Amino acid sequence: QQQVKQSPQSLIVQKGGISIINCAYENTAFDYFPWYQQFPGKGPALLIAIRPDVSEKKEGRFTISFNKSAKQFSLHIMDSQPGDSATYFCAASMRGTGNQFYFGTGTSLTVIP
Amino acid sequence: NAGVTQTPKFRILKIGQSMTLQCTQDMNHNYMYWYRQDPGMGLKLIYYSVGAGITDKGEVPNGYNVSRSTTEDFPLRLELAAPSQTSVYFCASSYATGVGTNEKLFFGSGTQLSVL
Numbered sequence: 757q758q759q760v761k762q763s764p765q766s767l768i769v770q771k772g773g774i775s776i777i778n779c780a781y782e783n784t785a786f787d788y789f790p791w792y793q794q795f796p797g798k799g800p801a802l803l804i805a806i807r808p809d810v811s812e813k814k815e816g817r818f819t820i821s822f823n824k825s826a827k828q829f830s831l832h833i834m835d836s837q838p839g840d841s842a843t844y845f846c847a848a849s850m851r852g853t854g855n856q857f858y859f860g861t862g863t864s865l866t867v868i869p
Numbered sequence: 870n871a872g873v874t875q876t877p878k879f880r881i882l883k884i885g886q887s888m889t890l891q892c893t894q895d896m897n898h899n900y901m902y903w904y905r906q907d908p909g910m911g912l913k914l915i916y917y918s919v920g921a922g923i924t925d926k927g928e929v930p931n932g933y934n935v936s937r938s939t940t941e942d943f944p945l946r947l948e949l950a951a952p953s954q955t956s957v958y959f960c961a962s963s964y965a966t967g968v969g970t971n972e973k974l975f976f977g978s979g980t981q982l983s984v985l
Contacts, residue, residue, distance in 0.1 A: 758911075765909065790973065799873070799959050799976025800912070806983060851952065857974065859904075859911040 759783060760848050762860025769867050775833040777863045779846035782827065786848040790857070791820065791831050794843045804831070836867045854866070871895050875960050880985045882950045890945040890980050892960030895956035900963045901943040902927075902974070905937065905956040912959065918943055918966070950984045957981050 761780045769775045779789075790805035806813045806820040806829065813820045819832040833840055846860040878890045894901065899920050904912040914927030920938040932954060935944040941963075947954060961974040 760911075792974075797978070799961070799978050800974075801976065802973040805973070818964070831905075856914055856917065859913075861909055861911040 757863065759858035759861045760846055762846050762863060764862040765861070767866070769865065771820045771838060771867055771869050772834065773836050773867075775831075775836045775840065775865055775867070777831045777844055777846070777865070779830065779860050780826075780828045782849050783848070783850065784827070785850040786858075787851055788849045789820070789822065789829050790847050790849075791818075791836060792845045792859075793861075795857065802839060806819065807842060833865075836865075838867045838869050841865055841867050872973050873960055873962055873977035875958075875980050877980060878978070879981045880983070882947075882982065883954065884950060884984060886950050888914070888949045888950070890958055890960075891983075892943045892945070892948070892977060893941050894943075894960075894962040894975070895941065895973065896962060896964070897940060898962035898964045898975070899940065900965050900972075901961075903943070903945045904959045904961065905929065906959060906979075907956050914947045915945065915958075927983065933984070947982075952984050955984045956981060 791803045793803040794800040804815050804818050806808035806822050808824050817834045822829045844863045847857045849857045874893045886943050902917040903915040906912050913929045916935040918924045924935050938977045958980045963972045963974050
């Protein structure tokens with residue numbers, strides 16, 4: 757059973773455009789929602805994260821939007837660049853579970869010059 | 870700091886063979902994890918450890934074993950390798966300050982394993 761559902765599986769965006777990746781979860785005990793970025797041949801690296809007490813978090817061109825009532829969160833990449841081409845994973849975790857993270861299935865983003 | 874170091878980077882096993890994937894971290898992190906990554910499936914937690922001498926199962930532990938004798942090392946053992954264990958394996962670590970504190974994961978660069 758997939759605890760965190762992610763879409764789309766792949767995404768192609770023109771340089772300068774907005775990339776949007778969506779995730780949904782069912783378990784209301786989740787209280788931490790990170791996004792990881794992975795380049796080919798590398799391990800994932802934390803990009804940005806949010807807790808459910810805020811509806812939005814922005815870091816540079818990357819923004820997480822969080823909708824607690826809908827149990828959804830999304831990653832927006834503004835002014836997308838070819839260097840943003842990577843696989844993106846959303847994840848969720850909850851208190852008291854040994855810091856276990858449940859990952860989405862990943863989105864392969866390609867930004868065309 | 871080297872961060873999280875995994876060896877080997879690539880390995881081919883025959884069905885029924887066994888091997889150990891090595892993982893070491895130099896950040897003095899208390900938590901360590903093993904994930905496997907399969908195409909279209911994301912990352913699935915195999916085992917994790919909250920400190921030396923303490924390990925616990927994740928989502929997909931069958932066919933694997935772990936040990937944590939030191940803070941730095943967290944090897945993953947595959948016994949009787951099967952084609953279903955063909956995957957990319959990632960070791961990760963984090964520093965958690967207590968119950969309810971979620972910290973970021975630091976990943977190694979992965980081990981690509983094929984079982985033929």
